[in-house]
Amino acid sequence: MHDLLIRDCHVLRCEPSETTVLRHHDLVVDRGLISAVSPTGTTRPEDCEEVVEGRGMVAMPGLVDTHAHVPMVIFRGLAEDVSLETWFNEYMWPLESNLREDDVYWGMQLGLAELIEGGVTAVADHYFFMDRAAEAVREAGIRAGLGWAVFGSGGKQGLERSARFAAEWNGQEDGRITTWMAPHAPYTCDDDFLRQTAREADRLGVGIHIHAAETIAQTEASVARHGRTPIQVLEQTGVLDHRCIVAHGCGVTEDDIGILARSGAGVACAPKTYLKLAMGTTPVLALRRAGVPVGLATDGAVSNNTLDVWESMRLMAMVQKDRAGAPESMTLAETLHVATRGSAAVYGAPDKLGHLAPGFAADLILVDIGGAHCQPLHSIPATLVYATRASDVQTVIVAGRVLMRDRRLLTLDKREIVRRVSDAMERLQRRVPDKRIQLYEP
Ligand SMILES: [Zn+2]
Structure with missing residues (x-):
């Protein structure tokens, strides 16, 4: 049988x-x-x-979402028509200062319901209270690569929590759950912190999922401050010696593309976020020409509003054509390859997904x-x-x-999930002035 x-x-x-x-x-x-x-x-x-x-x-x-913050669906629609800096400093990081672990659990369930309804079978997620997110993944039956996000300001304690989570959950559910170290970005984690993260990844045999070179302005700020691009920082701190998901890369230079190609890292492209926050875009065609895998991503729903990977696919194709000034580029075949095998490679499972x-x-x-x-x-x-x-x-x-x-969703109870999230609405939208988990100053 x-x-x-x-x-x-x-x-x-x-x-x-x-x-x-x-x-x-x-x-x-x-x-x-x-x-x-x-x-x-x-x-x-x-x-x-x-x-x-x-x-x-x-x-x-099944579609693979190679970079998301799934539980952020609970903040959907709260930060609109603002600059990237305001988005972080006045909205995202103050909102997240109220975050409770139950919010992450129910937010994860809501986001997973949306992902499954949209044909996503695997998601690389980067957020907080990930043990609760992992419980939701276990119940939902989706495949997930989970990383407990950490800032340099979280210090040794933050790094250890992230590593403990990675050790405990890697390979759970017959390998359906994998884990990653998840430092936030080179502009929120210093070299020493990134080096320690790389050592932990080495010890645990897991990859590293990180935001880097999100915009050209970030790359310029990094060069002005340290004399190195964010990708060079990742290379020099040993981050790129591991399986690596680099989120966004809208600000990568030509040299950076060479570094990424030699390292085997993959790049996650979330075009709707870039268009809404005027961030530029991932140079998908140049990366693929150099042999760097590119995958589709949604990022979080506070910038993207949805977790719709079909929309990511379509926007990616059209933005690449427009940027190249060449409608014959980013063909249907290339686009579908990014959506399937490219995304599987970025997720770290090219021979499996x-x-x-x-x-x-x-x-x-x-x-x-x-x-x-x-x-x-x-x-x-x-x-x-x-x-x-x-x-x-x-x-x-x-x-x-x-x-x-x-x-019909068979593993998740959408009515109950929506009720639970709605109950917390008033608290979730509260922003206390000057209370934020981080400061954006790349
Ligand atoms: Zn992100």
């Missing part, structure tokens, strides 16, 4: 410059992995414990392409990149387990 059969769907396969669609195929899942991809009818439904009908739908690798082939994790989604906004169906890749909506995702499967079926 096989565990699961997904019948008669169109299977999407993404290579760097070519997308193929295997029409009318079945996917067979055993022990959390894809065991076969074959023309419909090859496997008999009666030989499978569970059958999901995929007729008329595209099966594609992002591809529907035997041996890969059964982390996949079924997308309904029958809507009026998708018809007629001349090109499945064009439909997926430019027409599909997150709400077209019908079914979400992680490690062979169905988390959403026909748009």
